[in-house]
Amino acid sequence: xxxxxxxxxxxxxxxxxxxxxxxxxxxxxxxxxxxxxxxxxxxxxxxxxxxxxxxxxxxxxxxxxxxxxxxxxxxxxxxxxxxxxxxxxxxxxxxxxxxxxxxxxxxxxxxxxxxxxxxxxxxxxxxxxxxxxxxxxxxxxxxxxxxxxxxxxxxxxxxxxxxxxxxxxxxxxxxxxxxxxxxxxxxxxxxxxxxxxxxxxxxxxxxxxxxxxxxxxxxxxxxxxxxxxxxxxxxxxxxxxxxxxxxxxxxxxxxxxxxxxxxxxxxxxxxxxxxxxxxxxxxxxxxxxxxxxxxxxxxxxxxxxxxxxxxxxxxxxxxxxxxxxxxxxxxxxxxxxxxxxxxxxxxxxxxxxxxxxxxxxxxxxxxxxxxxxxxxxxxxxxxxxxxxxxxxxxxxxxxxxxxxxxxxxxxxxxxxxxxxxxxxxxxxxxxxxxxx
Numbered sequence: 001x002x003x004x005x006x007x008x009x010x011x012x013x014x015x016x017x018x019x020x021x022x023x024x025x026x027x028x029x030x031x032x033x034x035x036x037x038x039x040x041x042x043x044x045x046x047x048x049x050x051x052x053x054x055x056x057x058x059x060x061x062x063x064x065x066x067x068x069x070x071x072x073x074x075x076x077x078x079x080x081x082x083x084x085x086x087x088x089x090x091x092x093x094x095x096x097x098x099x100x101x102x103x104x105x106x107x108x109x110x111x112x113x114x115x116x117x118x119x120x121x122x123x124x125x126x127x128x129x130x131x132x133x134x135x136x137x138x139x140x141x142x143x144x145x146x147x148x149x150x151x152x153x154x155x156x157x158x159x160x161x162x163x164x165x166x167x168x169x170x171x172x173x174x175x176x177x178x179x180x181x182x183x184x185x186x187x188x189x190x191x192x193x194x195x196x197x198x199x200x201x202x203x204x205x206x207x208x209x210x211x212x213x214x215x216x217x218x219x220x221x222x223x224x225x226x227x228x229x230x231x232x233x234x235x236x237x238x239x240x241x242x243x244x245x246x247x248x249x250x251x252x253x254x255x256x257x258x259x260x261x262x263x264x265x266x267x268x269x270x271x272x273x274x275x276x277x278x279x280x281x282x283x284x285x286x287x288x289x290x291x292x293x294x295x296x297x298x299x300x301x302x303x304x305x306x307x308x309x310x311x312x313x314x315x316x317x318x319x320x321x322x323x324x325x326x327x328x329x330x331x332x333x334x335x336x337x338x339x340x341x342x343x344x345x346x347x348x349x350x351x352x353x354x355x356x357x358x359x360x361x362x363x364x365x366x367x368x369x370x371x372x373x374x375x376x377x378x379x380x381x382x383x384x385x386x387x388x389x390x391x392x393x394x395x396x397x398x399x400x401x402x403x404x405x406x407x408x409x410x411x412x413x414x415x416x417x418x419x420x421x422x423x424x425x426x427x428x429x430x431x432x433x434x435x436x
Contacts, residue, residue, distance in 0.1 A: 003129040007057035009043065009120040012036070017130035017405055021137040024192040027160020027173040033401025034105040037112040044119035060119045065418040067366060068118050068411060070359040071111040077355035078107045081348040085321030099322060101166070106397030110356075113404045117411025124212075124379070124412050127405050131209040132218040135225030138191060138206075142228055148177035149187040155179050168398045171195065181234070189232040198399055200238025201390045203229030204245050205406055208382035211246060237393050245385045249378040252371045300338050300393070307335050307346040319349035340391035356396075363410060364388070366417060380413040 005011035016023075016036050023029050047060045082103055086096040116122070156176050163173040171194040178187045179196065193199035203226040210222020230238040311319065323336035323343070336346035344353040364384045370377030383406035390396065390403075400407070 003125050005126060007121060009040065009058060010122050010126045012040065013122055013408065014126050014130045017127065018133040020134045020192055021141065025175060027158075027162050027175060029192065030167050030172040030401055031162055031165060033109065033404055036404065037109045037116070038104075040116045040120065041112045044116050047119055057121065059121070061121060061415045062419055062422070064115065065118050065414040067359070067363055067414040068111070068114050070362055071114055074355040074359040075107050075111040078348060078352055079103050081318050081352040081355065082321065084318040085315065085348060088315070088318060089321045091321050095322070105167075106400055109400040109404065110396070110407065113407035114411035114414060117408035118415040119411075122408065122412065124409055127408060128209050128212050129218060131206060131405055132213050132222035135206055135210060135222040138225040138229065139221060142232070145177055145189050145191070146232070153177055188234045191229055191233075193402065196233040197235040197237060198390075198394055198402070200230050200233040200235030201241055201386055201394075202402060203227070203233065203238055204241035204386050205383065205403075207242060208245055208379060208386065209405070212379050237389060241386055241389050245382045245389070248385060249371045249381040252368065252381070253374070299333060303333055303335065303338050304342045307339070307342040310335065311345040311349065315349055317349045317351055319345065319347045319352055321347065323347060337395055338393065340394065340396045343395050360388070367413065370413070370417060376416065377413070380410055383409055
């Protein structure tokens with residue numbers, strides 16, 4: 001089944017997504033995400049403002065769902081926490097402006113893309129097929145990437161001049177064939193991501209999107225590409241995500257089946273006999289998981305402990321305003337990095353962490369309820385599970401520019417649920433009117 005864009009908004013997102021690899025080759029991905037977000041958000045606002053006066057194929061789906069407004073509120077509070085933190089620590093006007101621009105390129109995207117998906121008439125099928133086309137690019141390029149370290153090619157090909165725009169670091173504007181893992185001195189591949197663990201989670205999203213494509217050819221290509229990214233990135237979190245984020249949403253409908261509860265009761269009863277052995281096996285598995293990359297685990301745990309202690313003792317409500325340089329014990333990694341929640345507490349305090357937690361929990365609950373009722377909620381729930389998993393190993397704000405297809409799916413889903421709710425209210429009103 002051939003899927004083609006039916007309006008300008010679909011054409012923009014379809015081309016922006018399927019050209020992921022070409023954009024990566026010129027070091028432009030970090031620029032494309034924010035530009036796409038703010039441009040399409042402007043178009044969505046125009047569609048709402050003009051209403052029926054705008055061309056018919058760009059008219060808004062309906063009112064902005066409450067979930068999207070919650071994201072806007074959360075990210076607005078995030079910006080306020082940033083300003084207060086900078087004011088408390090005397091970071092100056094220049095640093096405050098720079099950090100505010102960083103917010104516009106990071107945290108703001110978590111609200112803008114759901115807003116775009118909820119307002120503009122963009123079909124989820126267009127995003128799914130475009131993601132599978134990215135998978136085709138990935139499969140075609142993987143042999144070249146795989147052989148690069150074997151024949152002595154350099155890790156980094158070049159760093160784009162676009163880095164002058166400013167960003168978290170040069171790796172966001174660099175083109176890599178592979179990287180050497182310092183702990184084992186073996187190659188790891190990061191594909192079009194700035195580093196390998198993030199590539200693994202993008203591979204999980206690739207698989208989740210591909211599973212929803214109705215064409216078996218494109219579905220197979222997308223799944224194969226996602227699994228390739230997960231395996232070659234050598235990320236433990238990616239392997240967890242591959243299982244949890246694909247199987248979990250498809251198992252939820254069983255919650256509404258009576259026989260499933262009977263099976264669960266039987267399993268629970270058997271734990272009385274097998275529970276001790278299973279618990280020990282779980283502990284051994286966790287130890288093996290951490291030991292697989294012991295140096296990485298040590299650095300991350302130390303970063304989190306330092307961030308937690310300094311947040312609680314120095315900046316409880318609004319944080320330190322920005323990440324701070326780390327010492328040799330954490331291999332000079334910035335304090336407040338490598339973990340969204342500890343990073344938020346350190347940089348933006350309890351206020352900033354709550355600003356993300358509230359909309360994230362609400363969106364997840366909506367996806368859970370819908371996934372339990374039918375297949376429509378599977379992809380949104382998979383996206384939320386991936387984002388949550390990502391938040392425990394990475395900083396969401398500096399990776400939102402690559403998560404935009406999933407964020408847009410969340411907006412589309414929120415619009416679908418809001419439309420259903422309006423239809424139910426209208427049906428009840430008509431029934432009550434007829435009864436009178």
